[in-house]
Amino acid sequence: MLDYPSSFLIYFAVPTMLSVVAWIRFRGLEYVIVNYRWVFVCLFLLPVSVVYDIFMYVRHWLVFRFNSAPKQHEARVKRVQEQVKQWRADGCQTPMCTARPGWSNISFRRGLYKKRMRNIEVNLIDILSVDTERQVVRCEPMVTMGQVTACLNPLGWTLPVLPELDDLTVGGLIMGVGIETSSHKYGLFQHCCISFELVLADGSVVKCSKDENPDLFHSVPWSYGTLGFLVAAELQIVPAKKFVRIEYKPAHTNKDVLRMFEEETNKQADNQFVEGLVYSTDEAVIMTANMTDYAEPGKINAIGNFWKPWFFRHVETYLKTGPGVEYIPLRHYYHRHTRSIFWELEDIIPFGNHPVFRYLCGWMVPPKISLLKLTQGQTIKELYERYQVIQDMLVPLKDLGESLQVFDKELKLFPLWLCPFKLYAWPGMVHPEGGQDEMYVDIGAYGTPKQPHFSTIPSTKKLEAFVMKKKGFQMLYADSYLSRDDFRRMFDHTLYDCLRKSLDCEKAFPEVYGKVNRKVRD
Numbered sequence: 001m002l003d004y005p006s007s008f009l010i011y012f013a014v015p016t017m018l019s020v021v022a023w024i025r026f027r028g029l030e031y032v033i034v035n036y037r038w039v040f041v042c043l044f045l046l047p048v049s050v051v052y053d054i055f056m057y058v059r060h061w062l063v064f065r066f067n068s069a070p071k072q073h074e075a076r077v078k079r080v081q082e083q084v085k086q087w088r089a090d091g092c093q094t095p096m097c098t099a100r101p102g103w104s105n106i107s108f109r110r111g112l113y114k115k116r117m118r119n120i121e122v123n124l125i126d127i128l129s130v131d132t133e134r135q136v137v138r139c140e141p142m143v144t145m146g147q148v149t150a151c152l153n154p155l156g157w158t159l160p161v162l163p164e165l166d167d168l169t170v171g172g173l174i175m176g177v178g179i180e181t182s183s184h185k186y187g188l189f190q191h192c193c194i195s196f197e198l199v200l201a202d203g204s205v206v207k208c209s210k211d212e213n214p215d216l217f218h219s220v221p222w223s224y225g226t227l228g229f230l231v232a233a234e235l236q237i238v239p240a241k242k243f244v245r246i247e248y249k250p251a252h253t254n255k256d257v258l259r260m261f262e263e264e265t266n267k268q269a270d271n272q273f274v275e276g277l278v279y280s281t282d283e284a285v286i287m288t289a290n291m292t293d294y295a296e297p298g299k300i301n302a303i304g305n306f307w308k309p310w311f312f313r314h315v316e317t318y319l320k321t322g323p324g325v326e327y328i329p330l331r332h333y334y335h336r337h338t339r340s341i342f343w344e345l346e347d348i349i350p351f352g353n354h355p356v357f358r359y360l361c362g363w364m365v366p367p368k369i370s371l372l373k374l375t376q377g378q379t380i381k382e383l384y385e386r387y388q389v390i391q392d393m394l395v396p397l398k399d400l401g402e403s404l405q406v407f408d409k410e411l412k413l414f415p416l417w418l419c420p421f422k423l424y425a426w427p428g429m430v431h432p433e434g435g436q437d438e439m440y441v442d443i444g445a446y447g448t449p450k451q452p453h454f455s456t457i458p459s460t461k462k463l464e465a466f467v468m469k470k471k472g473f474q475m476l477y478a479d480s481y482l483s484r485d486d487f488r489r490m491f492d493h494t495l496y497d498c499l500r501k502s503l504d505c506e507k508a509f510p511e512v513y514g515k516v517n518r519k520v521r522d
Contacts, residue, residue, distance in 0.1 A: 011213050023047035038349045045366035046302025051515050053368075069126035073140065076124055077197075077205060077231045083120045084229070092507045096201075097454050097515075098122045098225060100142075104240075113515055121228055127151050136194055141230045141354060149331045158240035158330070160186040164337045165368065171230050175223055177430075177475055179392075179442050180334075181273035181289070183224035183421030184265050190221035192236045193422055198228035201508035205231070218427040219499045222491065224516060226509040227499055244333040248318040249286045250264065250281070258401050263284050263390040264288050264399065265420040265439060273333075276418030281408055284317050284418075301357065304332030306362035310340035310353045312415055339365050343415060344390075348372070386456055389413060389445050390474035394421075395490050397439040399470045406466045408458045408514040409445060412451040417444030429491045429512075433471045440472070457481055476516040487513050 049304025099119035124140035146166035163178045195209040208217040249259040273289035395403045419442040432438040461481050
C-alpha cells in the first residue's frame, strides 16, 4: 500500500495537473505557452509549486518528528520485493524500472523507456535515522537534498558533499552522480556513502559496503538502477557550523582564471569549498569558502532570501567591485543556485531577477522542474532540444584551459560553472585511468549557446569526443549521443558486466546505455 501523501500525489494531484494540461492543449493555448511561457509559469506553475513544497515540508516534518518512517520502511521494501517476485512469476517478459514518472525527476530529459518496461513502485521518500555516534544518516532513495539540510543542519550536522539543488535525490546522486564545491576534498557524492541496500532481480534484499559485498558497492554508482532497486543508503555526516565565510576573487585574464582556480583547488587544507563562475573567455570569479560559527558584523548575506539577487548575478558584481568577503548562512550557501536553477530560470522568466519581481513573487521561485517538464508542449520540447544545452563534462584539472577553449568554440555560452573534485581510484565505472587519485573539474554548461554554427547533435558530439580524448566523463542525466562502443570506452564496464551476469540482470534490467543514450531511450 502507498502511504497517504504519496497516494494523494499519485491519485489526485498528478491527475488534476494532467487534466489541466489537457484542457490547455484542447483550448489551443499552446501558442501562449510557447511565446509567453513566463505568464503560464508565473500565474500557474509558481503557485502550484508553493503548495506542493508546503505540503511535502509538513509531511516530511511530521514523519521525522513522530518517527513513523522506520516503522513503515520494512513494509515498503517488502512491497518492492513482492512486485519483483510477481514480475518473475509472470515470466520476466520485459525489463523492470521504477514507476517514478519521467517528468518527475530533476533532469530536463524524459525517460520514455518507462513506457515499454515493467514499472515497479518504489515509494521510499523518508530520512530513517540520524546516528551521531557513528556519524551516519540513513535515508530512503527519494529523500531530497532540501530534506537533508532541513533535518541535519539544525542538529549541527551536514553531508561532506551536499549538491546544491533542493530537489536532487539521494538515489539519483548515488545511481547517477553528485558533486559539490567540497568535492575537491571529499570526492563525489558516492565517495561519502557508507552502504547501500538493494532489492535484486530475484526479489532478495542485499546490503553492500566496502567490507560487505564490495564489488556490488563499487558498481552501484553510475549504474542507473540497472543492478537492482535501491531501497536505503547510509551516508557519512560531518559537523556543521552556522555560516560559510566566502571570498570572491575576480580574475580578468584567461591566464589568471586558470592559475587562480588551480591554486585554490590544491589548497585542500585551507579551502573547504571551491567554485568558479566563468562569465567570458577572460573573466571569472573564483570563490573559496569555509564553515565558521563567527561572522563579522555587517557582512552577513542571507543570499537564499527571496528578495535577494540571484546568486550568479550577485557574484558577477565582483568583476567590477573587486575582491570581497561575506558570511552566508550554511543552508543558504548549499542551495545558493536553487532559486534561479543556476541560470536556467532567466530563459523562462527573463525579468525574474528584477527587484520588483523578487519582492512581489520571489517567494514562489523556483517552479518545480518536474512541473515545467509536465507542462511542456511538443513545440517547447523541440525548441529546448534544438537550442538549449544542459551538460556537465568532467575533465582532468590539467586540461581545463584547453577544455574551456573547446566549450567556447562549440557553444559560446556563459556563465559556465566550474567545480573541482577529487576522483578516487576506486573500482567501478568511473575512475582515473592511471590507477592513482586525480583532480578533475566539472564544467557545467546550461542555457542557450550563442555560437552561430551551434547545432545540438553535432556540437554535443564534438564535446563528447573531446572529453573522451582527455579521459574524461559525461554526466549521464543529460542527452548523450555516444555510440555504444564509445560509451563503453568512456565508462569502465569490467566490474559492472561481471555483476550484471552474477546477479542475473540481463532480463531484469536494461544496461546503463539503454537508459541514458538519446538514440535508444526514445
